[in-house]
Amino acid sequence: MKKKNIKYLSFFLAGSLTLMACKKSFLDVTPKGTNLESNYYRNQTEAFNGLVAIYDVVGWQGGGFVTKENAMDAGSDDHYAGGGNATDINDLQVFSNYTLSPSVGPSYELWRAGFSGVFRANVLIQKLPGVPMDANLKSRYKSEATALRAYFYFDLVRLFKYVPLLTESIPADKIYDIEQAAPAAVYKQIEDDLKAALADNNIPDKVDVTVDGGRLTKGALHALLGKVYLYEQKWAEAATEFKEVNGATPGQENSKYGYKLLSDFASLWKTSNKFNSESILEVGHSSKSAGSWDCIACTEGNVMNIIVGPRDYKALKPGAPDYISGYSFLPVTKNLFDAIHFDPRNKATVANLDSLKANGIADYTPAYMNTGYFLGKFAGRLSDKTTGGGAPELNYPQNMYEVRLADTYLMEAEALIRGNGDLSRATALMTAVHTRAYNDGTTHNLAATFENLKRERRLELVGEGHRWFDLVRWGDAPAVLGSRGFKANKNEILPIPLNDLNNTKLKQAKEWGGTL
Secondary structure, eight states, X not given: OOGGGGGGOHHHHTTSSEEEOOBSSSSOBOOOOEEEGGGOOOXXXXXXXXXXXXXXXXXXXXXXXXXXXXXXXXXXXXXXXXXXXXXXXXXXXXXXXXXXXXXXXXXXXXXXXXXXXXXXXXXXXHHGGGSOSOXXXXXXXXXXXXXXXXXXXXXXXXXXXXXXXXXXXXXXXXXXXXXXXXXXXXXXXXXXXXXXXXXXTTSOSOOOHHHHTTOXXXXXXXXXXXXXXXXXXXXXXXXXXXXXXXXXXXXXXXXXXXXXXXXXXXXXXXXXOTTOTTEEEEEXXXXXXXXXXXXGGGOOSOHHHHHSSOTTOEEOXXXXXOBOOOOOBSOBXXXXXXXXXXXXXXXXXXXXXHHHHHXXXXXXXXXXXOOXXXXXXXXXXXXXXXXXXXXXXXXXXXXXXXEEHHHHHHHHHHHHHHTTOOHHHHHXXXXXXXXXXXXXXXXXXXXXXXXXXXXXXXXXXXXXXXXXXXXXXHTOHHHHHGGGTOOTTTTTSOOOOGGGTTTSSOOOOGGGTOOO
């Protein structure tokens, strides 16, 4: 085997030979360096570090600033790529205008992230039987790793459709012989993995968020399985899983898991409000990891906070928002602004810099594809500036929701509407989310129609990485994104990265001119 060929297998190099655990726990951050797999997993501490290394991939941030959330935002109708110019973070630009290809775009980073998680999960699952530790704790670690493997495969099959299905570590001399599995087989494995984890009584209903915030619970597993069923159009099964998460009475606390909608939508985006009652699966970030420009991907800060901030922002009057000066990526489109302008979630979601500038309250420099509207819910704040050293730009602490309760309310409602289920419950679920938006002590009814559901998901979840997936799942993407260059029967998935096709048995999807 030629040594130069090794560089092409990004999904192999991402996680099979090395184990990088950046966090010493789920909340406290201490860079750990790199540990060779062959010399690791000798005790419970190392097994735990291996588990944390898998969780780290859930919040994957590429060295070129690409994340799942910002990539999906750029590809949606709610945002443009923005930034400094037409090639700034080019992976986002080409997804936004649909000129991406197997050699350019977010595919490489998202493929690499997914298989990093899969490989790390497989390594831990394989190594755990030989680790001397408590049997119940070992079972919990295995179930968490198994469920996380399902999580990563769910992203991979949605994004790329045809992916290798790996349930054990692959020797280096076999990596070039891997072939892709049928999507149905991947979905079955995802279901089986999540069901296996749910059957483990060592997975708790709740965790102490001061110690284990971000770890999987039974509620999170039911939410993930419900989401998988939703994408498979297994409406009844999806509704059952989501009801377990959402509780018997929408709007009231689920006593089993403790989930409850926050009363104030705006409070969801306060950095002091991490792992709140609405959080089901949340990615932790910290301002104290001392992340530096030497390794952008190593920081535990949230890069979303810096990239979406308005460029050259300056507060001119007392009371002006304390936004940081950022890079002006993902400006909100006029279409979205018009849709949300008179909705009560607008103020907490969109930063209207043109209005602030016109009224002499603040100033900024318009950048590429500027609309004057910015993603306020994720724009970094001066009050969150790092106290832990490193580059301030890379160390903002806002967490990201992978799954939150309003999302599962609306997904259950969708399953009920599309599956001809209990429409009165669907109405109650949608009304609970819609009423919370107003937070004025009055019930704001929202009828359970598919169009209402689509609109409510759009306005509730702006910028959280769901919109592109929703449009594709609903079959609306060609009509909504056609003016951006989206082509039906092609852009519903991303191309497999070119580097991973070279010198391997992997094939490009037929949607991208391949043979698979």
